[in-house]
Amino acid sequence: MTRKMSQNEVIRLFKKNSLKPLEIYKNSQTPLKSECLKCNNIIFPRLDKVTLRGHQCGYCAGRKGLDKKAIVLVKKIGHIPLEPYKSALKPWKMRCGSCGKTISPKFNTLQQGGFGCKYCGHKRGGAKRREVGSKSALKIMLEAKCQPIEPYPGAHVPWKSRCMKCDAAIAPRLSGIKSGQGGCPKCGIASRAMSRMYTPVQAERIAKKKKLKPLEPYSGSGKKWKCKCLRCGKVSSPYFQSIRDGIYGCGWCAKKLVEPNEARKVMLKAGLRPLVSYPGVNKGWLSRCLNCNREVTPAYGSIKVGQGGCKWCKEGNPWVDPVDAINLMKQSQIQPLEPFENSHTRWKSRCLKCEKIIFPSYHQIKQGGGGCRYCAPNFVNEKRIHQTMKKAGLIPLTEYVNSREPWKVKHEKCGRTFFVEYANVRGGASCRYCAGVAVIPKEAIALFKQRGLTPLTPYPGGKKPWKCKCNVCKKVIYPQYTTVATRNSGCIYCAGGKVDPKDAVTFMKKNNLTPLVKFPGARKSWKCRCNICKNIVSPQYGGIKSGQGGCRFCADWGIDYEAEGFFYLMTHPKYQAHKVGIGNSGRIKRTRVRQHKRSGWVLVQELVFSRTDDAFQLEQKILDWLRRDKRLPTFLSELEMPQGGYTETVDASEIDLATIWAKVEELAKVK
Numbered sequence: 001m002t003r004k005m006s007q008n009e010v011i012r013l014f015k016k017n018s019l020k021p022l023e024i025y026k027n028s029q030t031p032l033k034s035e036c037l038k039c040n041n042i043i044f045p046r047l048d049k050v051t052l053r054g055h056q057c058g059y060c061a062g063r064k065g066l067d068k069k070a071i072v073l074v075k076k077i078g079h080i081p082l083e084p085y086k087s088a089l090k091p092w093k094m095r096c097g098s099c100g101k102t103i104s105p106k107f108n109t110l111q112q113g114g115f116g117c118k119y120c121g122h123k124r125g126g127a128k129r130r131e132v133g134s135k136s137a138l139k140i141m142l143e144a145k146c147q148p149i150e151p152y153p154g155a156h157v158p159w160k161s162r163c164m165k166c167d168a169a170i171a172p173r174l175s176g177i178k179s180g181q182g183g184c185p186k187c188g189i190a191s192r193a194m195s196r197m198y199t200p201v202q203a204e205r206i207a208k209k210k211k212l213k214p215l216e217p218y219s220g221s222g223k224k225w226k227c228k229c230l231r232c233g234k235v236s237s238p239y240f241q242s243i244r245d246g247i248y249g250c251g252w253c254a255k256k257l258v259e260p261n262e263a264r265k266v267m268l269k270a271g272l273r274p275l276v277s278y279p280g281v282n283k284g285w286l287s288r289c290l291n292c293n294r295e296v297t298p299a300y301g302s303i304k305v306g307q308g309g310c311k312w313c314k315e316g317n318p319w320v321d322p323v324d325a326i327n328l329m330k331q332s333q334i335q336p337l338e339p340f341e342n343s344h345t346r347w348k349s350r351c352l353k354c355e356k357i358i359f360p361s362y363h364q365i366k367q368g369g370g371g372c373r374y375c376a377p378n379f380v381n382e383k384r385i386h387q388t389m390k391k392a393g394l395i396p397l398t399e400y401v402n403s404r405e406p407w408k409v410k411h412e413k414c415g416r417t418f419f420v421e422y423a424n425v426r427g428g429a430s431c432r433y434c435a436g437v438a439v440i441p442k443e444a445i446a447l448f449k450q451r452g453l454t455p456l457t458p459y460p461g462g463k464k465p466w467k468c469k470c471n472v473c474k475k476v477i478y479p480q481y482t483t484v485a486t487r488n489s490g491c492i493y494c495a496g497g498k499v500d501p502k503d504a505v506t507f508m509k510k511n512n513l514t515p516l517v518k519f520p521g522a523r524k525s526w527k528c529r530c531n532i533c534k535n536i537v538s539p540q541y542g543g544i545k546s547g548q549g550g551c552r553f554c555a556d557w558g559i560d561y562e563a564e565g566f567f568y569l570m571t572h573p574k575y576q577a578h579k580v581g582i583g584n585s586g587r588i589k590r591t592r593v594r595q596h597k598r599s600g601w602v603l604v605q606e607l608v609f610s611r612t613d614d615a616f617q618l619e620q621k622i623l624d625w626l627r628r629d630k631r632l633p634t635f636l637s638e639l640e641m642p643q644g645g646y647t648e649t650v651d652a653s654e655i656d657l658a659t660i661w662a663k664v665e666e667l668a669k670v671k
Contacts, residue, residue, distance in 0.1 A: 565612025
């Protein structure tokens, strides 16, 4: 062991290293408050460090006091610190003095000359790149005949310029110029038009191929070109596009041009005498019908393709003369009150018999239909109406108006008076009160009292919950009137449709079971402790309510869960199914396995347990793994397994026996 130094020895040692102790020395590993005789700063060196390495004052070595230097450097750059200085290699939260955004640079980066703000850095870097690239960009633009009139904005930003060819204001992108696009759209359109334009030599060559001889120089595709057809010898002036794309090029050969005399002969043949000179193929030609002597304006092209000439005389759907239409309506004792529009439009008129306003169509009258529905003998069949009302058990109290007008009636069966529409009665409706659609509050209260319920609030409606109190179990319930009236029901608790958790707990205790968790539901397993054998079981409330036993350990029938038992795995070759199960050991208790074997099942593996309850817990884990994790449903039905146990079966094509047994050994913790 080394000897502890005295206070005087420590003072002499510290003095050799330019240190002056300011407190009593304790031990070599405890920091000793001292004063540096060089920089006069207070430091806390350890004796063992001074003995081994000598004096190393942090201030003199530049390791301490960096926070002040760091703040000075940051403020010199222009940033404002937002938190104390941590270290040179940790992010330091501050506000940029240039853009004002919050940044977190490292002090080491600032020491090495960095600015620290990534936002300003991107802008400065972009500015430098644009400055360097602007010279080459200007050269590329000038080569594309584009004179920039503003500084270089970037490769993908429109650059305001002026076209050096047509002196137009343009804004091309440098990236587009580089990819081969033109700078000026006007010059581009003109150049494309020039590239597609035919020369006079090419146009004449095409015309000669179509058997046309030009009689004047070619002046462009947008102007007519006078030519002579070498087939028919006639002169026409087609556009070059018609010559290029047409079959003939000649309008006479294509039958687009017609001699006036020939056109007149066609019109006369169609029963039309022209009254003016020929206007053209597709223009209306004023003519007179030789049949009805009316003036019409059909087009020569329509007559040529076989369409009828006179719209008044054509077959199928001829035009109707308004005068003829009015005369026909008057013959049917109907006076029109507005001009005639067409055959199928409703025509406002007045019946000259009953003076009522009606809206028949000319087509209906032409086809022989009755014009006035009020004068029609079967418009209102009062005999049939009263037969329908009598069949529905309704007695009319007022005169019938129409099928959609509310009609005051009285129901023979219940004696209530209400309004009904005849259209609804004809569709099968009758008394809304007897049907439960409408309810009298007094009758609803009487019905509920008859069912053993006392309403606590006014009647809310047939399909809304109604707060009531059961006169038997004294519970507050919220049944609907329609449910109680149509299903002949009452209290849902008394009917067994709903269970009160407090009543369920009381019932379980009466059956020697103490619930350990909240009531989960009538058809869900409820964790309880048996008050007789003290075992934990999970029976269902509904099962106990129906007379089943609660504790499987105390049951004097079936499997004895306290005795020795086993877990088994079986397969059925014919059904292609696997099955798991449990049973008690011993010859007498193995009847379940023998039943399955007689039905064609083959025992594959079994695992023996000192308590059958352990085998039961393993079986539940295996079934949960098969149903939830493997998503394998029950494979066989009760028809294939009349001896029972079909709920523990799975499809053999979905999983093999080795996989199931490996999981059994894993869950049973068998090596």
